[in-house]
Amino acid sequence: MQEALILKQTICNDIYWVGALEWSKDHFHGHELSIRHGTSYNSYFINDEKKVLIDVVRDSHLSDLADHISQFCKVEELDILIINHAEPDHASGLPRLLQMNPNIEIYVSRGGKISVTRHFPGAEKNLKVVKTGDEIKIGKRTLRFFEAQMLHWPDTMFTYCPEDKILFSADAFGQHYAAPERFADQIDQKGLWFEAEKYFANILTLYSQQILKKIDEFLKLGWEIAIIAPAHGVCWRQNPTQIVEKYVQWATGEPQKSAVIIFDTIWGGTEKMARAIAEGLEDEGVSYRMFNAGAADLADTMTDLLSCRALVVGCPTRNNKLLPTLALYMEEISGLRFKNKIGMAFGTYGWSGEAVKRLETFMQEAGIEVVIPGYKCQFAPSPEDLAKCREMGRELGQKIKAA
Numbered sequence: 507m508q509e510a511l512i513l514k515q516t517i518c519n520d521i522y523w524v525g526a527l528e529w530s531k532d533h534f535h536g537h538e539l540s541i542r543h544g545t546s547y548n549s550y551f552i553n554d555e556k557k558v559l560i561d562v563v564r565d566s567h568l569s570d571l572a573d574h575i576s577q578f579c580k581v582e583e584l585d586i587l588i589i590n591h592a593e594p595d596h597a598s599g600l601p602r603l604l605q606m607n608p609n610i611e612i613y614v615s616r617g618g619k620i621s622v623t624r625h626f627p628g629a630e631k632n633l634k635v636v637k638t639g640d641e642i643k644i645g646k647r648t649l650r651f652f653e654a655q656m657l658h659w660p661d662t663m664f665t666y667c668p669e670d671k672i673l674f675s676a677d678a679f680g681q682h683y684a685a686p687e688r689f690a691d692q693i694d695q696k697g698l699w700f701e702a703e704k705y706f707a708n709i710l711t712l713y714s715q716q717i718l719k720k721i722d723e724f725l726k727l728g729w730e731i732a733i734i735a736p737a738h739g740v741c742w743r744q745n746p747t748q749i750v751e752k753y754v755q756w757a758t759g760e761p762q763k764s765a766v767i768i769f770d771t772i773w774g775g776t777e778k779m780a781r782a783i784a785e786g787l788e789d790e791g792v793s794y795r796m797f798n799a800g801a802a803d804l805a806d807t808m809t810d811l812l813s814c815r816a817l818v819v820g821c822p823t824r825n826n827k828l829l830p831t832l833a834l835y836m837e838e839i840s841g842l843r844f845k846n847k848i849g850m851a852f853g854t855y856g857w858s859g860e861a862v863k864r865l866e867t868f869m870q871e872a873g874i875e876v877v878i879p880g881y882k883c884q885f886a887p888s889p890e891d892l893a894k895c896r897e898m899g900r901e902l903g904q905k906i907k908a909a
Contacts, residue, residue, distance in 0.1 A: 512577055517550065517688065517735060518670050524574035525549040526567035527684045534682060539708055540805045543697055544684030547595055548737045550674060553578050555645025556585040560665055560674050561596050561737055568599035581606045586644065588613045590676035591662045592621035596737050600626050615653050617661035652724055654678060656716040658709050671732035679749045680736030681705050691744045700809070701739065702749065706756045707812035708805045711842045714757035721754060759845025761815040763906050765794040768807060769820035770831045775854040775886045776820045782892040783818055783852065786899020792906050799831040804838060811844060815906045817874055820852040823861035836868035843873050850902055851880035852895065854887065877905055
């Protein structure tokens, strides 16, 4: 039984997954990010002359980590801990780990020294700071380090084992996906790629320029990769750099010829306008996704927005402003700053009508080019209003296809 369990945890010879699976949460980062497939807190054990642990787990799952490590050695026999990223989901178990093994050496990046010290006072005496190109011998293996700032924290670093060609990539290239399987080629591909894209869209999009710079810097090192082992989700072993290529595509902002329509409505008027615009897009043969902000999932919507060309947003005016649901969406879009997007706004109003202008301002602040002037109508849209919306959809569809 134990041999079968060890085999299932094996990443390659003498390197094992010893992390924990999270099945109970439906949101991450507080209540900010929905997770449909659970998640995992990945930790890896290297059984060499020195016993090495790469990343810890969330404190709530430390007992799982300790149980998994115990198949190979006692926790107090660990020689080295590498913290690639000190966010609490990967490191909050550190204080209790130090209680069990107070003398373990902890390797961190220069940014990691700050984040570990701030999150876990008392760990400073164990820290050893490394930078890109530094390496340590752990027996028959070598571990090299690469500072990967802003993928997605300033403290992030990668750890690379040249003998096994494994890249331990922290949060980069991961997914919120819980599975007993360890590798991407063993699980449902549709769910896998949705979660990988969702992770990038909601967590990494803002840092796209830094990501492109860091990927280029890493590739120039010429470190051959057979396996990418991230801190969440499953590992990549069949064509492992396929996920790196996707990161380049997403970070570049290479759009599909499609649109995302986001709206909310009070008495149905704005929804009618949204549907008329959608009909115009259909007339031009342009694909779209439509989301009611009052019912849709914010993170799922951002995932679709990542790869589309156009954003269409509609909102009634209430209290001279946006509905709270749309304000939330626009704040998120403004913060993520998606690349290569064009936009258009619409909405209904009763007696003031500021919402459309506010939507356009949000889009401009987010770097989205407003290519068609916004349109608003009082109370319920007339047949003429809906005809105008359909024409706007056709015009936008032509601009999408021309891009």
